Amino acid sequence: MTVAKAMVECLKAEGVRHVFGYPGAAICPFYDELIASDIEHILVRHEVNGGHAASGYARMTGKAGVCIATSGPGALNLITAIATAYMDSIPIVAITGQVNSDQIGRDVFQEADITGSAEPFVKHSYIVKDPKSICDTIKKAFYIAETGRPGPVLIDVPQDVQNMQCEFFYPDKVEIRSYKPTTEGNKLQIKRAAEAFAKAKRPLICAGGGVFLSNAKEELKELAHKCDMPVINTMMGISNIDMSDPLYFGMMGMHGVKPANYAASQCDLLILLGARMGDRAVTALGGLDETQIIHIDIDPAEIGKNVRVTTPVVGNIKTITQQLLEVVPEMKHKEWLDELNGVRNVERSVPEAKPGTVCPKLFIQELNKHIEKDAVIVADVGCNQIWTANNIRLTEGRFLTAGGMGTMGYSLPAAIGAKKACPGRQVVALCGDGSLQMQFMELATALQHGINVKLVVFVNNDLGMVRELQYRIYGREIAVDLTGSPCFDKIAEAYGIKAENVTDISQAGAAITNMLASEKPYLLQVFVDKEVKAII
């Protein structure tokens, strides 16, 4: 069969049911074979959003999401999504068309060195020149993307190669001699970690995105309760523990909440569980010279990179947490928890909203009352992200955001991917009026493919977080005013999507009810005063 057909057969063998993409000349042979398969293709309106949708899909299924683009500009447009997935360790397989193999390097129409350009942001990449290698390459791509520390893998296939003949044989497993991720924690290190547990009076678990990637939510909960230890999150870890759990104290870091940062600054044992401790999280750890730090991560390169570590443990979070559960006794830390609860229970005043606007904190609190308990909430980047991260309350739900790269325009396409992965769950994207204008073309994608995602846009006519930063450092603002933006309810209506405006908190409950009850995509335009800060 042709390589193009073999590619589709490989995806089927891999269990792929949905792919997100945008066709073009160099990937046409593959697309032509895709028609004949039962894999559903979701046509995004910009290649980058195909990548983000694959990311949202991957995060909900735990399997690699697949995105497709053509050569040159199509592939290049994917790069931001690939880099976003790389930063957050999300498994995606990106398939790109390439110009004919005998034309590579001649600067022909729509030629770009995509494997070279994407190199810093991929876990691995392939350019397929030998038709016989296609099946093995695709198997390896999925294997590399999904195992160890997950990440994006790119497969670039020249158009002429897609038309060549090959034998279809999809291997059950692959052997890569140079790639053997560690899963089990070193026994001696586990023992050392357990000893540190026993000595600690003020222990703290900081749980990150690795808990999701290794499917270790249950183990995290069990460990926290067995050892009576408070839990805080990094941005990527939000919702990996029931947020109503009395042991949960919120998100830490530069934009985190006080109880979490207080806990991080006062603990005598910090257990980093699948958290790479990016610079925005580390700010909370100032002056922890005496604190014992156990860093548990699948990627040895993350250990000791940003944070001093006393006990490193390399391996899969789920496996290591189970290993720990076997050796640690039940504990009680009442005094420490009482102290933290004292910090948590200090009521913060909610800023009063100016007439015609809504306090985003109150809006999100209202949203909490209406969403189903397993809802998926996707936050974009900017103030909306921090408002959502710090105020959403999920019990069995899932919080998604582009934590590491901070890519504006992530929320709607990622929500589309997430909804495709779990059609039975409510999926709500929250974004700002800045980020909406980087992605609203995807309303068409949702509509065309009947993907029932909800979109809340906080409108303050400003790039709020940048503005806040400018005032803090420079005392004035520049280039953050979004005057000229359209009425987003009219934009939604132009797409045939129902929209409502919320200009007063009293309208929020009904608007949210209408949005969630609708069986179609829905947009709520929530007006917010531009003076409202990121941390409220």
Add this chain to the structure above:
Amino acid sequence: MKHTISILVENHAGVLARVSGLFARRAYNIDSLAVGVTADENVSRITIVADGDEHILEQILKQLNKLIDVIKVRAVNENELLTRELVLVKVNCTPAQRSELISIAKITEAKISDISVNTITLELSDYSNKIKTFEELLRPYGIKEIVRTGTVAIQRGSASLTI
């Protein structure tokens, strides 16, 4: 501090770019680089001399290990290593100066690889500091051209880096 790092990689296209790209984007300094195939033709060996403290070295080794094409990485203490660079130096040389230069070659164990009416080309394989001294000895005669390879290194004794 200088570190000599030996890397065994899969011998196919683009691998060197991945390794050198990693150094560039993570802001690690490369002092020298040498690549060649090993006894197994599917495996190449890259030798990199890099500059940085212990923390940077640890990160370099860990990040290199993450590249899928990298099979093995090792940094060995300098005093346990046998290191060599090759240098070719074309020096101005009048017939009257020939015997002087030949005696320099003899002392330094350099080879006379080429000779013309007014130049002489010397070849030396030695460790880095020796090559520096060699260059200084030749400078007064006027160096027309100098070509140096990167450092290659092998562990002293019976220890070896193979897959």
